[in-house]
Amino acid sequence: MPKDRAPTRIQKKNRKAILDSALDIFSARGFRGATVDDIASAAGLSKPNLLYYFPTKESIYLTLLEGQLDTWLDPLRALESDGDPLDQILAYVRRKLEMSQAYPRESRLFAHEIMQGAPRITDILSTDLRQLVDEKAALIQGWMEAGRLAPVHPHHLIFSIWSLTQHYADFDVQIRAVLPGEDPFAAAPDFVETLYRRLLTP
Amino acid sequence: MPKDRAPTRIQKKNRKAILDSALDIFSARGFRGATVDDIASAAGLSKPNLLYYFPTKESIYLTLLEGQLDTWLDPLRALESDGDPLDQILAYVRRKLEMSQAYPRESRLFAHEIMQGAPRITDILSTDLRQLVDEKAALIQGWMEAGRLAPVHPHHLIFSIWSLTQHYADFDVQIRAVLPGEDPFAAAPDFVETLYRRLLTP
DNA sequence: CGTCGCTTTGACCATTTGGTCAAACCAATT
DNA sequence: AATTGGTTTGACCAAATGGTCAAAGCGACG
Numbered sequence: 371m372p373k374d375r376a377p378t379r380i381q382k383k384n385r386k387a388i389l390d391s392a393l394d395i396f397s398a399r400g401f402r403g404a405t406v407d408d409i410a411s412a413a414g415l416s417k418p419n420l421l422y423y424f425p426t427k428e429s430i431y432l433t434l435l436e437g438q439l440d441t442w443l444d445p446l447r448a449l450e451s452d453g454d455p456l457d458q459i460l461a462y463v464r465r466k467l468e469m470s471q472a473y474p475r476e477s478r479l480f481a482h483e484i485m486q487g488a489p490r491i492t493d494i495l496s497t498d499l500r501q502l503v504d505e506k507a508a509l510i511q512g513w514m515e516a517g518r519l520a521p522v523h524p525h526h527l528i529f530s531i532w533s534l535t536q537h538y539a540d541f542d543v544q545i546r547a548v549l550p551g552e553d554p555f556a557a558a559p560d561f562v563e564t565l566y567r568r569l570l571t572p
Numbered sequence: 573m574p575k576d577r578a579p580t581r582i583q584k585k586n587r588k589a590i591l592d593s594a595l596d597i598f599s600a601r602g603f604r605g606a607t608v609d610d611i612a613s614a615a616g617l618s619k620p621n622l623l624y625y626f627p628t629k630e631s632i633y634l635t636l637l638e639g640q641l642d643t644w645l646d647p648l649r650a651l652e653s654d655g656d657p658l659d660q661i662l663a664y665v666r667r668k669l670e671m672s673q674a675y676p677r678e679s680r681l682f683a684h685e686i687m688q689g690a691p692r693i694t695d696i697l698s699t700d701l702r703q704l705v706d707e708k709a710a711l712i713q714g715w716m717e718a719g720r721l722a723p724v725h726p727h728h729l730i731f732s733i734w735s736l737t738q739h740y741a742d743f744d745v746q747i748r749a750v751l752p753g754e755d756p757f758a759a760a761p762d763f764v765e766t767l768y769r770r771l772l773t774p
Numbered sequence: 775c776g777t778c779g780c781t782t783t784g785a786c787c788a789t790t791t792g793g794t795c796a797a798a799c800c801a802a803t804t
Numbered sequence: 805a806a807t808t809g810g811t812t813t814g815a816c817c818a819a820a821t822g823g824t825c826a827a828a829g830c831g832a833c834g
Binding site: 421 | 790792793795801
Binding site: 582607608609619620623627628629 | 820821822823824825831
């Protein structure tokens with residue numbers, strides 16, 4: 371593995387290729403279902419060569435998880451107290467749905483990890499994520515108490531947004547198998563907007 | 573493996589124990605994350621002994637998937653054209669949520685399988701499940717056209733029910749990490765009922 | 775109580791898989 | 805062109821894992 375210097379051109383290229391291939395494979399098969407060999411050949415490298423850039427399979431996986439976590443939570447962070455509450459929520463839902471469409475691999479990566487019991491990120495979930503959610507739930511609660519949104523349990527509201535939007539990424543195969551021809555994401559934005567509009571309009 | 577006769581008392585007991593332990597482990601770790609040894613010792617058997625009852629790891633997994641699929645779809649099948657449409661939908665949602673609470677392992681088993689691309693059940697999804705969903709979607713569509721339910725895309729309505737209810741089982745860890753103390757399933761029934769009531773009341 | 779057929783197991787095997795290592799290979803700088 | 809340091813690989817290893825098998829154990833029934 372290279373020294374502690376500025377990464378060379380080759381290092382940048384290969385680390386990026388590895389992480390991209392690894393995301394493909396981890397997101398499709400979970401941590402244990404992915405093999406180092408598969409990731410390596412998907413990245414166009416030999417296994418020892420891959421292990422020259424990342425010391426272990428786990429280190430690749432952790433790099434991905436940690437590297438994407440912030441991005442993944444950005445939409446929720448952007449939920450602000452300014453402006454119309456319903457618009458804020460709808461914008462959040464829309465961002466979340468766009469992320470599921472644009473980054474389904476990331477969605478599945480987290481889904482796998484959480485369904486395994488989230489062994490590598492429980493502490494983050496119960497500290498950072500929990501704090502963020504509590505904060506935004508309080509904001510929503512405030513809107514509801516002010517009569518600016520119809521009242522519902524704010525935490526469960528957030529869960530429902532997660533589940534609904536990520537479902538389109540995580541269960542893509544099922545949706546496509548069931549939906550007659552049409553692109554799952556075609557009608558989804560309208561549907562979720564309608565749903566949250568009717569749920570939350572005071 | 574035993575001949576083609578009526579199963580003995582011991583066979584019944586052991587097959588049941590194996591399937592139960594296997595459900596524990598497959599649902600927690602997915603197919604590749606589960607080892608035959610783990611399942612065997614969880615069932616209180618040696619590995620060769622387990623393989624005396626099921627020829628392969630895959631056969632255990634398939635037995636579970638197929639054995640639970642019908643049960644898993646029963647709530648949707650029970651959606652009938654009789655009675656008040658909203659009550660029918662709300663009853664479906666309630667049944668589905670109860671199943672997530674009572675059978676989280678089964679929910680996760682299917683979730684894992686589908687997230688892997690559903691290699692073993694794609695055909696069932698695109699035939700049986702699709703037909704069932706189409707049928708019920710048509711029923712819902714009819715209710716909406718008759719003005720007895722507020723109009724939304726019926727397929728996506730069904731997806732939303734799946735995602736919302738199964739989320740409580742599949743992402744249990746995350747929900748518990750985020751929810752301040754309370755039991756996730758305590759407020760869930762009220763929340764989902766409110767959601768679908770507001771969404772669908774004409 | 776002996777036999778027959780179901781049940782259980784220790785020992786074993788082949789394959790897969792994560793990871794190591796020394797040697798070869800390049801690329802750029804002097 | 806020689807040197808230096810990053811890059812690549814073939815060969816190899818140990819552990820894990822799915823599965824086999826012959827032999828031993830056991831239960832019920834005549």
